[in-house]
Amino acid sequence: MSRLVRHLSEPIAPITAATRGEVVYEMFGDDDDLLALPIVDGDRPIGLIPRDAFFLKMADRHGRALFAKRPVSFLMDKDPLIVEEMTPVSDLNRLIVTKRPGALMDGFVITRNGAYRGIGTGLALFTAVTEESEERNRKLSALATQLSHSRLQALSAAQVKSDFLATMSHEIRTPLNGVLGISQLLLETDLMADQEKLARTIVDSGEILLRILNDVLDFSKLEAGKLDIEPETFALSRLADEARNLWSVRAGEKSLDYNVTCEGGDDQMIFGDRVRIEQVLFNLIGNAIKFTDQGAVNVTLSISTATGGRLLLRADVRDTGCGIPQTAQSRMFEQFSQADVSTTRKHGGTGLGLAISRRIIEMLGGTIGFESEENKGAHFWFEVALGAVSRSPELPAASAATDASPTPAPLRVLVAEDNIVNQQAIVGLLRLRGINADVVGDGQEALEAVQNRTYNLVFMDMQMPVMDGLQATRAIRDLPSTAAMTPIIALTANARREDEAQCLAAGMNLHLAKPVKKETLFAAIDRLASGQQSSEPLARTA
Template sequence: MNRLVRDVLMHAPVIAPSATGEYVYDLLSEDEDLLVVAVVEDRKPVGLISRDRFFLKMADRHGRALYGRRPISFLMSKSPLIVESCKPVEELNALIARDCPSALMEGFIITREGDYAGVGTALELFRLMSRESTERNHKLSALAEQLGRARIEALAASKAKSDFLATMSHEIRTPLNGVLGITQLLMAGQLDAEQADMIRVIDDSGQILLRLLNDILDLSKIEAGKMDLDTAVFDPCQLASDTQTLWSARAGEKALDFSIDVQAPEDARYEGDVVRLKQVLFNLIGNAIKFTDEGLVDVRIALHAIGRRRSVLRVDVHDTGCGVSEAARADLFTAFTQANSEATRTHGGSGLGLTISKRLVELMGGTIGMRSREPQGSTFWFEVPLRRVLETPVPAKAGNAPVQTGTEAAGLRVLVAEDNPINQTVARGFLKLRGLKPSFVENGQQAVEAVQAQDFDLVLMDMEMPVLDGLDATRQIRRLPGPAGRTPIIALTANAVHGSAQRCLEAGMNAYVSKPIDQTALFAAIDACLAPTSAAPESVASDAA
């Protein structure tokens, strides 16, 4: 007897895309046998929530806080397997085995003439096939076992890749810290025009390597599902002002007209990850300037209300550059893909920027796209939903201004725990710009002993050192009695992978500055830690993780 898909149909709770993660959490917790939940809008299925994947997300670091109150559209599978109820089960099995093996673990949606009818799971398939044919049941069991092994192998491969990237990131950042750090120190000195040009070439080359390294790490974090969004209140007008300040000079170097138009009320405030929004915006502007030899780059930022507390941020970046051919557009947002090989040789680039931008925009629940007419220029755009803050923000209290510079700083006692001679040289040079003469130790144990023996105003602590690493050394210092246990500690580390900053703060450090060290970020962290109102520990970090 030929079975149809409707024979494995199960009735499961139906929720709207606007339902919160907290509601689904309660739904799954109350029914331990509930494997999948269907997301339906206007009788049409739009997504599927797998019990296992949902609880894995919620169990991740801060998962409950991140996803509990968000619409379930952030967590659901947006492209589940959808089959008509009249399809033969044999065809369904072939479809799963050939095109969608994940449906065995996540379930699938059953429709009747296009409308939602119910869900199916691997469990129901197994039961049906057991009744109909022992042989078929054995085949499906073997397939499930293969999928399990493949999943384990994929997880192992993913971990190996993450470990490799973490190691390579640390090893590459250490010499880059020497290159970019010494370059910054040379720029602060007296140089003639030719020397200044050569130093700028070194700095530009080092910055390109650093951007490539950060792009690879970002892409790895996104693919591993470890990219967290940091939501905060921001002002879109300030975002536009920061963008104008940063990119006007770059556009001016190529004699391009650069303008930004923002359409938002002056007092409007929104909640979003402004760091990631800037990353996407700056990437699109950087590409526009890079591939435009004459003419203009025009940026338009607008907020469109879609409810009392919800708005959509729309950004358009238009240029008069070389444009993108129709053949290249399909793969434009694919990793390591460039639209034009000749343009790539001329302007450089890894082909990762647009891929990362697309993943970040989608992570924020938005969309990204482009339109172009070769060779008349291009317009890249993205839209991201934001929550409008209706309350007037409380003005920040005055304080935390830069402190103790020049001769005033000369009396500060600074301990640097760093085992790498190159990094010691860079740290010594930066601190010399502040009139400081630091003391150096080469491992965490020596740092603890030094803080016990002498009074220091500040400790700069590397994370990875022999004998005792920076995290354990910090924990031991925090357990010391009296003022020694409250000594401000700033992490200076080449660990820029996911969670590094959080681990430093949890260990008791006051701030985190990643290598290669940027002197502005370092001095800002020092000023914040030594300000009279500063409390330990406090996150005033420059976090590249």
């Protein structure tokens, strides 16, 4: 609490205006600590005699002769600074600095409701201000310490949260890889129509679970400010092809007319974060298909010239679905928000997709929005300024590889995986490409295997008993034989960017996150089998 003027008060006994100068001289002489004397009329202050000013006058050539026998009314300051005792010291300090700086030397009179209460001095004011400043500093220091502790606790909590999410991601992805892997294998067998429908339902449900998992992880990274932006060079036509190939099957299952078109140069090379742009575009397309039961979903990608020689990428996604009620439109980009908030909502989902999309587009310096009417469909769009690249269009992405383009020569492949179900899934998917793989259950066995037999490729899990995948990779790279050059692909449930960086730093060539689709798996095989490395990222399995 701020100090008051009464805390500065020194209860000096006042004198009257008739008191003679010689009496005052003796009073000051007897008390070296007496800095000022108040003069009152009754209990009302009428003047002040500052010690220094009084002695200067008395020391004048004729001072003692002139003032010793005279009343102090001839010597006193008839207009001293008078301050009520309940005035805050901060207000007094401001008053003296701005209007009465002389009061610092002469002192001031303190009153209560106009009646004399005591004397205040510059020394007392300075002491009070210093003590208050020290007290404030102590409080600020204590607050800083508390905030430091709170920050450490928050960082610790954030780390615990990050570790928890990473662990949960790993533990969910591992069995999910088995579910989706075995389901893909099941779909490659001769099934009756009902059986195929059930198998596809398993795949669809697993992919929905994977999207939810990815949304939660992405949102956590956004909240922590750790979502990375990694630009690369790519063609607009590639973005259109991937949007067309990925979602045409899903749209076909609902008998929707699904179209993806490019306007303004589909062969234009652009520079930006393709992965994040695809993430937003695919979220908008997925929503459009989800909320459209009949009619069409039309996607348009266009390029135009922006300021500063940059290019403006615009994506428009229009559907003929259920639309968005007016009452829900204001919260569509809020986290955990959906148009239908009832517990029996038809379409499900976390309500994070659009919130994440907005944050990503804003991170890229762009804008995102929508237009919609209930029962009349919706139109979502975003715009992002990207760099232009002047070179020939890139070759078709490796991710376009399918079963119809087998590897020219038989490959010897080693799979290092400790989970039995995941062993079955990866071995089964490789068999679809005519590859019979050897399987080991830990990194130590993988190290021994590459020394005993020549392999064209190794799939390496990260977390395994005895020796993990990172240790095994480093050990393989340190071998004195040609086995040290064996291409290694991380096939792991550790799906974060930092996990990918760890794998590449350990000497792996590529990183694939579980659960992995067969198309992505085959693309990785084709890339490394043809001598390519990790110069261009594969399509993410998320």
